[in-house]
Amino acid sequence: MIKVFILNSVFVLIYGWTVDKANHCSCKNYSLFVDCVINFEYGCELKDFTCQNVNCTAQAPDRCSLFQNQCYLDKKNSNSKCQPFNSCSDLQGNDDRECYAQNIRCAKLGETGPNCVEFKCSYYSVDTCPLMCFVVGEKCTDFPDCSTLQLNRCNVQRVCYNDEMTCKWEECSNYKSDSDCMYVYTPERRIQPCYWNEKDQICANAEGPEDLSNFSCSLNTRGAYHWSSSKLDSGSCQSCFEMLLKVVLAIILIFV
Numbered sequence: 001m002i003k004v005f006i007l008n009s010v011f012v013l014i015y016g017w018t019v020d021k022a023n024h025c026s027c028k029n030y031s032l033f034v035d036c037v038i039n040f041e042y043g044c045e046l047k048d049f050t051c052q053n054v055n056c057t058a059q060a061p062d063r064c065s066l067f068q069n070q071c072y073l074d075k076k077n078s079n080s081k082c083q084p085f086n087s088c089s090d091l092q093g094n095d096d097r098e099c100y101a102q103n104i105r106c107a108k109l110g111e112t113g114p115n116c117v118e119f120k121c122s123y124y125s126v127d128t129c130p131l132m133c134f135v136v137g138e139k140c141t142d143f144p145d146c147s148t149l150q151l152n153r154c155n156v157q158r159v160c161y162n163d164e165m166t167c168k169w170e171e172c173s174n175y176k177s178d179s180d181c182m183y184v185y186t187p188e189r190r191i192q193p194c195y196w197n198e199k200d201q202i203c204a205n206a207e208g209p210e211d212l213s214n215f216s217c218s219l220n221t222r223g224a225y226h227w228s229s230s231k232l233d234s235g236s237c238q239s240c241f242e243m244l245l246k247v248v249l250a251i252i253l254i255f256v
């Protein structure tokens with residue numbers, strides 16, 4: 001165990017501490033009510049004082065789009081109903097607008113036939129690349145390369161910022177208040193959690209979950225970590241998933 005801890009520390013020292021939001025917790029893991037509420041993007045909903053997976057059919061139509069990965073708005077009948085969502089190809093629409101109205105992840109993208117498809121930036125050429133996508137090299141993609149982005153497109157929240165005359169990757173230290181100090185994306189599309197250093201009044205890279213508090217744990221990791229207790233004054237910030245990866249990695253390192 002000590003070996004694992006040391007290897008893990010060496011790993012963090014060399015590579016820093018970043019998290020992947022693909023490794024987010026399951027709804028049940030969000031013990032704090034506030035963690036449950038902020039993680040609606042993973043289909044979590046606070047119900048009967050527990051954090052549960054969203055029940056789409058119980059959602060009012062105007063709340064349906066909050067849960068874009070789990071629910072879609074069924075518009076077949078005159079009154080729209082929120083229903084469980086699997087994939088855009090299960091939905092039908094004549095054009096982009098009709099597909100998008102059911103779930104904002106869906107489009108038509110020049111396909112013929114009745115079914116919608118998943119919206120993809122890569123469908124577009126450099127010349128037709130829409131505003132929500134980015135030109136990287138010769139491709140239209142959904143994630144920018146700040147170092148090559150034109151200045152007038154450089155304001156990408158928590159990813160790129162306009163530093164006078166150049167477009168740069170966003171950094172924790174650019175945030176000047178506790179409430180803005182959350183996280184930034186790395187060029188590898190991972191999340192670098194930030195933390196507010198109360199003593200120096202600066203926003204800095206968090207070097208591990210121990211830098212995060214009851215409120216910042218889940219918020220600053222985009223739900224990859226959770227506060228282990230349902231009480232704010234006890235518990236710690238813990239991974240739901242990456243611990244497993246680290247153990248596997250450590251085992252590999254021990255045996256090579």
Ligand SMILES: *[C@@H]1O[C@H](CO)[C@@H](O)[C@H](O)[C@H]1NC(C)=O
Nearest residue numbers: 052053054055056057058059
């Ligand atoms: C979801 O909500 C509907 C409508 O309120 C209800 O009939 C159904 O039992 C709920 N399903 C689950 C799994 O709770």
Ligand SMILES: *[C@@H]1O[C@H](CO)[C@@H](O)[C@H](O)[C@H]1NC(C)=O
Nearest residue numbers: 212213214215231232233234
């Ligand atoms: C939440 O954490 C902060 C910082 O560690 C602490 O000062 C505060 O007392 C905690 N909140 C509660 C309700 O315990």
Ligand SMILES: *[C@@H]1O[C@H](CO)[C@@H](O)[C@H](O)[C@H]1NC(C)=O
Nearest residue numbers: 025026028029238239240241
């Ligand atoms: C997260 O939830 C899963 C399923 O409910 C459970 O098996 C796992 O132990 C939980 N992990 C943590 C770190 O609480």
